[in-house]
Amino acid sequence: MSSYSxxxxxxxxxxxxxxxxxxxxxxxxxxxxxxxARSYDDERRRMESILGDHxxxxxTPEGKNIFISIDSRSSRHNPFYKAWKSKSFTDGDxxxxxxxxxxxxxxxxxLSIPEIMQIIDREYLSEFDSPLMFDESTLRKKxxxxxxxxxxxxxxxxxxxxxRRAEDFDLSDYCDLLDFYSEAxxxxxxxxxxxxxxxxxxxxxxxxHHYITGAMDSEVLAALFTAMRQxxxxxxxxxxxxxxxxxxxxIIPLRIFISTQNGKQHLIAYQPDFNNFRSLRIDYLSAxxxxxxxxxxxxxxxMLDLKQSNMWGVVVNRGKRGKEPLERVTFTVxxxxxxxxxxxxxxxxxxxxxxxxxxxxxYRFTADVYETSEIIPWIRTFICRIVQLDxxxxxxxxxxxxxxxxxxxxxxxxxxxx
Amino acid sequence: xxxxxLYSAYYNTVAEIISRIIDGERDERKLQKIVSEHAFGxxxxxxxxxxxxxxxxxxxPDMSTVLKHKPSVPLTNLQKRWLNAVSLDPRxxxxxxxxxxxxDVDPLFTPDDYYVYDKYCDGDDFSDEGYIERFRIIxxxxxxxxxxxxxxxxxxxxxxxAKVMPLRLEYxxxxxxxxxxxxxxxxxxxxxxxxxxxxxxxxxxFKHIPREERYDTVTLRIKDERNALERCMLHxxxxxxxxxxxxxxxxxxxxxxxxxxxxxxxxxxxxxxxxVKAEAPDSFVELIKKKLLAQKLLNLR
Numbered sequence: 001m002s003s004y005s006x007x008x009x010x011x012x013x014x015x016x017x018x019x020x021x022x023x024x025x026x027x028x029x030x031x032x033x034x035x036x037a038r039s040y041d042d043e044r045r046r047m048e049s050i051l052g053d054h055x056x057x058x059x060t061p062e063g064k065n066i067f068i069s070i071d072s073r074s075s076r077h078n079p080f081y082k083a084w085k086s087k088s089f090t091d092g093d094x095x096x097x098x099x100x101x102x103x104x105x106x107x108x109x110x111l112s113i114p115e116i117m118q119i120i121d122r123e124y125l126s127e128f129d130s131p132l133m134f135d136e137s138t139l140r141k142k143x144x145x146x147x148x149x150x151x152x153x154x155x156x157x158x159x160x161x162x163x164r165r166a167e168d169f170d171l172s173d174y175c176d177l178l179d180f181y182s183e184a185x186x187x188x189x190x191x192x193x194x195x196x197x198x199x200x201x202x203x204x205x206x207x208x209h210h211y212i213t214g215a216m217d218s219e220v221l222a223a224l225f226t227a228m229r230q231x232x233x234x235x236x237x238x239x240x241x242x243x244x245x246x247x248x249x250x251i252i253p254l255r256i257f258i259s260t261q262n263g264k265q266h267l268i269a270y271q272p273d274f275n276n277f278r279s280l281r282i283d284y285l286s287a288x289x290x291x292x293x294x295x296x297x298x299x300x301x302x303m304l305d306l307k308q309s310n311m312w313g314v315v316v317n318r319g320k321r322g323k324e325p326l327e328r329v330t331f332t333v334x335x336x337x338x339x340x341x342x343x344x345x346x347x348x349x350x351x352x353x354x355x356x357x358x359x360x361x362x363y364r365f366t367a368d369v370y371e372t373s374e375i376i377p378w379i380r381t382f383i384c385r386i387v388q389l390d391x392x393x394x395x396x397x398x399x400x401x402x403x404x405x406x407x408x409x410x411x412x413x414x415x416x417x418x
Numbered sequence: 419x420x421x422x423x424l425y426s427a428y429y430n431t432v433a434e435i436i437s438r439i440i441d442g443e444r445d446e447r448k449l450q451k452i453v454s455e456h457a458f459g460x461x462x463x464x465x466x467x468x469x470x471x472x473x474x475x476x477x478x479p480d481m482s483t484v485l486k487h488k489p490s491v492p493l494t495n496l497q498k499r500w501l502n503a504v505s506l507d508p509r510x511x512x513x514x515x516x517x518x519x520x521x522d523v524d525p526l527f528t529p530d531d532y533y534v535y536d537k538y539c540d541g542d543d544f545s546d547e548g549y550i551e552r553f554r555i556i557x558x559x560x561x562x563x564x565x566x567x568x569x570x571x572x573x574x575x576x577x578x579x580a581k582v583m584p585l586r587l588e589y590x591x592x593x594x595x596x597x598x599x600x601x602x603x604x605x606x607x608x609x610x611x612x613x614x615x616x617x618x619x620x621x622x623x624f625k626h627i628p629r630e631e632r633y634d635t636v637t638l639r640i641k642d643e644r645n646a647l648e649r650c651m652l653h654x655x656x657x658x659x660x661x662x663x664x665x666x667x668x669x670x671x672x673x674x675x676x677x678x679x680x681x682x683x684x685x686x687x688x689x690x691x692x693x694v695k696a697e698a699p700d701s702f703v704e705l706i707k708k709k710l711l712a713q714k715l716l717n718l719r
Contacts, residue, residue: 150495
């Protein structure tokens with residue numbers, strides 16, 4: 001007998017499947033060999049239940065490929081948020097939850113555990129033929145959990161501990177703000193939880209260039225933010241593609257780096273055991289554990305502030321073989337008279353680099369960066385107008401030139417006389 | 419903790435069902451509709467049956483509830499911390515809200531805790547009072563479904579007026595700009611908010627003008643070297659897309675995009691270099707070739 005439920009206990013499993021289905025989506029059932037076939041079927045069924053119309057499939061010689069296809073521009077709210085609302089619970093959990101807040105329906109009501117127990121049994125569960133039984137320790141545990149969440153307040157009255165609900169917060173004026181920030185702010189899923197508490201309303205916002213994959217990493221991200229706010233060391237599991245086995249790292253998280261152009265989120269952290277800064281992909285991280293407070297947090301963050309002007313992306317150090325502290329990247333573009341938008345592009349996209357006008361039709365970009373290869377994709381966007389290249393890292397410059405030659409060959413570009 | 423039953427679709431659905439029952443609703447079909455709207459695809463087989471059977475002891479057999487009040491739960495610390503964090507964002511001035519009542523919690527994050535490193539630096543000025551005022555007028559017009567009259571500077575720098583129906587405000591994280599998407603004006607479907615000089619409500623009737631939507635699908639062949647597959651898949655993740663494996667290390671990616679964004683997709687494809695080759699449609703491939711030919715003619719030094 002199948003014990004399938006559309007609710008889930010552990011988000012990590014569905015997190016991995018969702019990324020596979022959304023980012024890649026070309027694997028058939030047999031391609032998911034790290035889990036059992038039953039597990040694959042269950043996760044696929046859950047995702048169909050949660051994501052509905054966003055799930056698609058194609059038949060290939062290898063089998064049926066399931067994938068998630070979403071144009072985030074036409075979707076007003078991130079569909080992945082629904083997965084965060086699928087946590088499983090027990091019959092006792094849900095019954096106790098609703099009864100507890102019914103008893104403590106106003107912040108003025110403050111009751112002790114024995115009083116709450118008595119009301120639950122007499123006024124609520126006595127109506128059922130086979131009433132659920134809640135003992136004192138279950139209730140105490142639930143109240144403690146809710147105190148930690150901030151929805152119940154405990155206070156001493158003489159020798160008795162009394163419990164009351166926290167003050168309510170009126171969200172009726174927040175609909176627009178929540179519609180916007182639930183998509184635009186980090187950990188936007190929390191905004192989605194808040195939206196669930198508002199009345200139906202017209203959503204006035206849409207989003208372009210909107211990456212929604214980060215939603216799946218919200219728990220990790222929230223834990224990293226909490227660690228940074230509290231200036232703590234953390235231990236975290238890193239499933240980097242560079243190593244076969246996940247590794248446990250002890251690091252000081254310093255800042256989250258977010259890309260609007262590829263949707264990746266990185267943590268820049270300091271690794272005390274190796275005395276270096278490093279960046280870690282957040283979608284590779286799990287099981288964040290907050291450790292001791294570190295007195296070095298402010299000093300390390302100030303060091304990162306200094307480094308930031310030379311970071312094109314997320315590389316925070318020169319490679320081990322690099323002799324110079326930084327690499328210089330220079331390229332020059334030719335701009336036609338009606339191409340002011342190219343000049344605008346250079347200025348608005350230059351990050352820490354500088355743009356220099358050589359003459360009316362030539363502009364030079366220069367940047368000192370930790371790693372030249374990070375800037376190369378951007379330089380390629382100026383193909384058709386690059387007249388000169390000069391990288392201090394000659395290996396990367398040669399790679400760029402060879403790659404360009406390969407593109408000419410690939411597209412059959414030939415110029416007579418050349 | 420974010421993954422908690424406190425935020426679950428099931429708890430929200432049960433709260434809504436009980437509220438309706440307290441309001442007098444007993445029609446099971448209507449209650450089941452709440453389940454379909456608030457929970458997941460298969461929840462219709464679980465939520466009401468669990469309530470009716472007494473598995474979750476909140477409803478009597480006659481579908482009345484043992485609860486005496488409509489369910490409600492205060493905000494969790496996590497929710498308050500997130501709201502507090504949002505209150506520190508520069509764009510928050512666009513919204514006419516106060517954040518009283520959040521003093522008892524620290525923000526989940528501050529602007530110093532994260533850095534959006536590749537957004538363009540010529541984004542809208544969200545602190546400009548005039549911009550804020552225009553934003554709010556447009557926002558309320560969208561919600562009320564009221565046409566507006568806008569005075570703006572067009573691409574050639576000339577001043578112009580238009581009567582439009584505001585449909586939505588579209589924000590681009592990369593551009594850090596809002597654009598107003600409109601109806602009712604044939605030549606003005608998208609307006610950069612920063613180009614609008616003034617706006618006022620307009621009582622006149624408005625005529626819907628169907629927009630000619632044109633979508634293209636580009637097919638990209640990806641050679642999975644230097645992690646190109648993952649980079650490409652992530653890069654184009656926000657589009658409707660489909661991928662297929664066509665060889666040991668080769669994949670085809672079909673990306674559907676708005677035709678108006680064609681130039682942008684061309685340069686985004688070029689950014690991957692020789693690892694990604696555009697294969698279709700021919701018109702798209704020709705645009706790439708044209709750029710490469712122009713580049714070759716420059717004799718890169």
